[in-house]
Amino acid sequence: MDLFTANNITKRFANHTALDNVSIAVPEQSIFGLLGPNGAGKTTLIRIINQITGPDEGSLFFEDKPLTVAHLEQIGYLPEERGLYKKMKVGEQALYLSQLKGLSKSDALKSLKYWFEKFEIQAWWNRKVEELSKGMQQKVQFIVTIIHKPRLLIFDEPFSGFDPINVNLLKDEILNLRNNGATIIFSTHNMSSVEELCDHIALINKSHKILDGKVKDIKKTYKANLFEVEFSGFRDNLQTILSPSFDIKNMVPDDDTIKATIQINDSSTPNDLLQHLLPHVSLHSFNEIIPTMNDIFISTVNHYETTAEDLKNN
């Protein structure tokens, strides 16, 4: 079931269209990656979900019910442009922001105590925010985002400002939250974290959604049946021992061994390739080359740009 859906969202500003007929569906208890180059319209979409701005066209649903202000208490949002009141005390501020999300004072205090201890920042409760390091401020910010146990969490570049140790801490927490039932929309440029965390993605470019689906499915569609073979004991032209259904894309000698990238065409299987190779070479490794999200991101965006250009030129 989808916890959140946005249908045919269009948002125009005075000089440009930020979102053009964009639809997304976020399945419950999943991590949904919202990807796209800078200025693609991700932040606008996120602000529409948070009801900071309204769409010009389209409809939004939370659990199949039209999105209303009352849903805000079930949404937690960590914006990319984030900060805290510098002169306010950490604890007081965390309490204030929790209460704004609808928690009672006593509930907020109880949960804050738990999270402050978990993140080992309880000693900073009575300090002013400006005395905290950037990383610690980010921890406080993360805590107040999730404090009201929202069903939908939206993280916009959550890892910026964290050191690698804290990035891992945060990734673990995000996975924990998902495992405990939360649904997460996750916007980032960091593709390796998308691979690690996301179950679904939507790729937005120039206000259009150009790709979406399960990460596994997308990778499957984007793989080109390429295999990397590392072998030794054969120095002649490899193509002579292979049938025409195998294309050698690349061959690089590496000390004693040779690395070859081979594409398997339609009807053949990796096993066929191995059968051709095994009588002639001593095999060191055999791997399928699966495209990274980074590759998919770049190639999809570039492909979209060229088609858009072609359309313009015609």
Add this chain to the structure above:
Amino acid sequence: MNKIFLIIQREYLTRVRKRSFIVMTILGPILMAALMILPAYFAQKSDEVHTIAVVDESGIFYKKIPDTDNLKFTYITEDINAAKNKMGKEGLYAILYIPKPAYSVPSHAMLYSDKQPSLNVQSHIRSAMEKEVEHLKLQASGINEDVLTSIKSDITLASIKMGEKGNEEKSFVEVSMVLGMVAGILIYFFIFLFGAQVMRGVIEEKTSRIVEVIISSVKPFQLMMGKIIGVALVGLTQFLLWVFLTIAIMGVFKVSYPDKLSKPKTEQIMPNNRVDQTAVNTYQNKEAHLNDSLGIMEAISSIDFGVMIGCFLFYFLFGYLLYAALFAAVGAAVDNDADTQQFMWPITIPLLFSIVMAQHVVNSPDGPLAFWLSVIPFTSPIIMMIRIPFGVPFFDLILSMVLLVLGFAGTTWLAAKIYRTGILLYGKKVDYKELWKWIKYKG
């Protein structure tokens, strides 16, 4: 509604707990009290009696210059040089030297002193001498001084305002003027002081990037109104604390030093030979004096303080509210304090204009200028407060109040549109054209 209360509470508490607020709250009344007490205190402070030796070569001023509380005149017969030598030894404050006149009466005199004698001393001596010379001249020309005194006239003009129901009230222009101006200027400062606080608060939220976190929980309008109301309460708190503390300090001072604040004695001890006339004079002075203070009392009691205080609070609050929304919009449109200038003039000009026009309004509180300025919402908070002590027709007052409330709704509606877009926009140079676009955005 609960959330806007949380915002108001935060805005209020963080400001009230600031060191600068506490310092201002304590220093303000001390300064105010000092302004009222010190002049009176110092006027009484010079209790020391100075002795001035008079060397009168003309011989006509002997015992004619009256002593005062802190001036004592001794008449010596030595010549001026001997007197000068004696000055230091005998602790004389000054020597008044009246040289022998070339003609019948002296026209000049010298006051020798090692310090600069105060203006009070100088004018006291001069007027005493002038009076004596006039007296002599009158006698010489054969005019009886009693006749002259009886000719001197003193008219008190009381202006009576005819009320609508035929009742008559005395009007007291000076008191009304002072009250109105004080109220108007207070409102002017309040708007600027606390309007600027709203603006800085918005800029702080924008530059610290907390604003997007907050408006994912509440509507931008709630955040803006929460801030405006919170700051208004801070302003009211400060104002009331000032009033109470000033009264308290004055009270304590009055109890501790009751004599220091009593009115300085104005009567003068007159030489014996003119007892009759001076008695008459003193009596007349006293009567005039009595009239004055009675007049002020009457003037003060003639002003309807219920209306005055009620109106003051109304214009104080709504004047602030009208402008605070605009201040918030300016804060939202810029990235830092330095950029606020270009958007400040639409706020500054009507307020400054009100203060500049205040004098005209005082001179003609029922004229067309006063009427229009006191109904237009941008100038009415100041101008109407200036008019109120003079008495304002009921219709004008209601019209002005209704328009002010509508004006407040209007500026807030407009400001909210600018605010909503502005707070989420960073690093963009904004001009009036841009603001107009923001106002036209929908939803």
